[in-house]
Amino acid sequence: MVWVSSRWKIALMLAPALALFTAFFVYPVGYAIAYSFTNSAGFGGAKFVGIDNYTALLDDPFFWQSLRNTVVILVVSLVILIPSSFALALLLRRRIAFAGGLRALVFGPAIIAPILVGLMWVFILDPKIGLLNRLLEPLGVGPIQWIGGNSLTPYSVSLVFVWSSIGFAMTIFYAGLQLVPNDVIEAAKLDGATSWQQLRHVTIPMMRETFAIVTVLLITNVFKIFELVYMLTGGGPVHRSETLVSYMYFVTFTNQRYGSGMAIAVVIFVLGALTSLAYLAAARRRSLA
């Protein structure tokens, strides 16, 4: 390929992507980090204030609330999603009529715009007009503040996130199941293993990397939850249902405290980068296996 690899040809091929990526991705990241060390706000110039924005975050109860909510959503979603989507992959792998169609339906929520998912679930979770309370009413369960109350919103957001991600996770598990060699399962069967034992001692251990990939992908996606909160409660009441991302959005664009907003953005960046690195490590280990 040396013939076509003159220096200017290489430069020509790389230039457009390099220019766009540098101007609209790398430079903004640097810009955000630099701004997180300034006191920039709606008007006036930006002055360097060192790590003041970060230390102020430590004293900001709303920041801690949004971090706590993000962690609640993370834990609740993972605890429900991982086992249920894996079980669903096992279930939809059986010989069932239209199993392919069922898998497509289950994946469906993953393609709906998150903003629309949020709107749809308002009509299920809303304490007054929602389907859920309407179904619970005849059972004598009083109206529950699924959203908009003081405490339940993060759990409801988890529920919606589980709904929109279960098909996605199921599909990755389903693909992972196809990779488990059949002869190993057959051997276990010949040794008299029950189907539970086959699952527990053969299938699951052989899918360790798939579990790692699904877990890390879901973690990254939880850190991106924004539209759901935006539509369900707008972060309220008084920031009680805020996540890290929605709080960053509020501080930056509603409050116009750009310096503080960028400090939260850097926190999100560090958390996101760490989980992505974990993901790449897991993916690499799998491709070597």
Added chain:
Amino acid sequence: MTISTPPAGPRPVTRPRRRRGLIFTGLAAYLVTFLIVLPILWVTVLSLQPSDTILSDPFSIKTLTFDNYRNAVASLPLLQMYKNTLIVALASVTIGAIVSFMASYALTRMVFRHPTARSSLRFYFLAGLAVPVYVLLFPIYRIDLALGIFGTYAALILPYIAVSIPFNTLLLTGFLREFPKELEEAAIIDGAGLFRICWSVVLPTMRPVIATILIFNVVYVFNEFPFVSILINNPDLATVSLAVSKFQGQYTVDYGGMMAAATLVLLPQLVIYAVFQRHVIAGLTAGAVKG
């Protein structure tokens, strides 16, 4: 309950217990799927109820009406929304795919004088995968303002291209690294230049990867909200996502109208998904399954 075609090879005789088990798993699968589809059905049911009885009696089948749709079509600039979204999607996805292909080709097939330059450039692009886009919102808002493109299509198109480059590069370099050298060499002997090699030799073999990239990015642009909520302030340029975010304010207590509008957005998405479902599922899980 019918049972789909049995796999090849010997298979144990179906005993009654086994058959009962199969029926049970079948029922469970249908039930779970129904529960997952239920929210979509609920939206559709609500959209067919007249606004005055929607709250008192949403399950009624006697009062079904298409009035909400008539109102929604009249009050919603559906065509405009889709036109805006399509323009932004077409421009950003095509340019994104082309520039990513050019860069990926250079990074995998062309001969660098310094091999480390090649690997560090590839890392430079791929590192973008680790950055949550929320970090970029405010800086890009400022850049768009400084460039004087704030509130235009370009305000969205440029960041969408940039955001698509890391994932595109991951998939394209992964594919191009395995591309057989012999085909390129044969083309060079036939006198083909760089453009001919890319266009007539390499690209035709890449249809599946290109399809994956296009689908992944189109779905991203259609569903994207954070950027558009900040960079577009003119309602005439609103994309579908931005328009949906305004429904609660626009229809306030007209829940039937809101649900009809939601259904009008949801339906085309679901129809397109139904047609291309295999490709869409493959496209959206490509990063995870291929690592």
